[in-house]
Amino acid sequence: MTEKPDWTGRRLEVEVGPVAHGGHCVARYEGRVVFVRHALPGESVIAEVTEDNGGGFCRADAVEVREAAPGRVVPPCPLADIALGKDRCGGCDFQHADGETQRELKAAVITEQLQRLAGLDWPVQVRELPGGLLRWRTRARLAVDRKGNAGFRPNRSHRVIPVADCPITVEGAVEAIADRRWRPGAELTVAADGEGELHVTALDRKPQRRGRQQAVARQVSGSGVAHETVRGRGFDVAAQGFWQVHREAPETFAEVVARFAAAPAGGVAWDLYGGVGLFAADLADQVGPTGSVLLVESSHRAVEDAVANLRDQPQVAFRAGTVERVLDDEELESPDVVVLDPPRKGAGRQVVDGIAARAPARIVHVACDPAALARDVSLYADKGYRMVDLEAFDAFPMTHHIECVAVFEPVAEDA
Known part of the structure; x- marks a missing residue:
């Protein structure tokens, strides 16, 4: 052998x-x-x-x-220095490239994934969000080493590299964590909301019997409820809940999704993986008081926040549960438009099949992973839907991550 x-x-x-x-x-x-x-x-x-x-x-x-x-270029963060070898921070992939080059690399990745996984030749241009390459990130997670220092992990490693600051994170967020000692092995999250409040939560792992550990969350600073404003509407979201990390992403994505969705007045729209109601708010405005919007979200806390955030829009109904399970409900009214923002793994066959079975006129699909998007594009094609538009955004500068918004429509019978 x-x-x-x-x-x-x-x-x-x-x-x-x-x-x-x-x-x-x-x-x-x-x-x-x-x-x-x-x-x-x-x-x-x-x-x-x-x-x-x-x-x-x-x-x-x-x-x-x-x-x-x-x-x-020379990386702006000293922990991205090529000379550090294994001691480089694993949070950023492209600090050694200028902004234009980063966006070209990301466009090449999307193009390659669409061609290889979906058989689709589609020219891609990645758009820059306002604010530049640094100080855009409003939420971050840190680990704590054995000495109680907060930091980030190297790529594909469990080690912790202590930090004093992070140049892609908003000013003051990481510094608020780095200047004190923490329980070794804890995990920390920090969220800077739209009103400037800093929410820090510590997840301490305390030993139990027979080697087991219990995770105990502890609010260190802030109220734990982030206050955000998008397109003139206020949104409350749990500081530990899902919200776009780039400070300009919610406004940009809400505008793009609303433009692509164009739900008809009096129509029916679905907002799957709807979170705290960011996209449902615009869908409700589009369908108006005689239409209806169904928001589906698996997080019960997010649904509670969505109900409060959209309490002035009675045409929005809410379902707490997995999208797969809700789509099994045969009594759901078929939608004119479906918006979905699935997790990184993508929608998958069961969700795509469930959506296509209701024959919406338009599907607006938000994706944070180009490979998952390409696999879903192929699944939509199997169900008679073709991608008719795609916009890509550099919502995670200095990293390899990308956000895309794609639009699908049924293939004409005579095509």
Whole structure:
């Protein structure tokens, strides 16, 4: 039996190829694929192998740049310095690239995923959100090391790198956590809301009998309820609940979704994975008092917040439960328009089938993962729906993450 290779710790000089989904680029060495982080297409780098399971690929970090690409810049965060090797913070993938290059890389990823997984050739341009590359993030999660220091983890590691600040997070958010000691092993979340209030929550893990642990949440600062304003409407959301992390994303996405949805007056709209009502608010305005909107959300707390946020719009009904289970209800009124914002894994076959069975005239699909979006595009196509529009946004600068809003309509019978 041939022994599997293990290149862990080995340094390889490689020519860097195209960007791949996940924040790395593809290189090849001695017939094997090497996924290299902190590199750019076209560069020549020295890459140190960080993970090798002996298969057809391994993972590596660029530790020296022999020939730089035009888009390379000095990272603004010292914890993204290429010289740190394994001690680099794992939160950002593209701090070594300028903004234009980052958006080009993300567009290439979306294009490749749509072509490979959905067989769709679609030119993509990733739009920049207002505010630039830094100080855009309003929510963050940190871990606590054995000494009680708060920090972030390296890529694919459980270690904790203590931090004093994070340049992509809004001013003062991380500093409020970093200047004190915490219970070792705790997890911390910080949320800066639209009114400037800082909400810090600690999740302490306390030992129980037989080695078990109990997670106990403790509100450290703030009320625990974030107050946001989007398109002139106020929204209250639990500081630990879901809300877009880029300060400009809720306003932008609400406008785009409303424009794409164009629900008819007196019509029926569904808002699946509806959260605290961000998209349902505009859908309710579009259908008016004679129409109806159904908001479906699995988080009972989010549904409670949505009911309070939209109490002036009686045409909105609320269902707490999984989308899959709610779609099994045969008594639901079929919609003219469906908006859905599924989790990172995407909608999946059961949800797509359930939506298509009700034959809406338009589906507006919000996606935060291009691979999941491409798989869903293929599922929609199987049910007779084609993608007719797509807008992509750099809602997570310095990282590999992307937000897309896609529109689907039924394929004409004579097409």
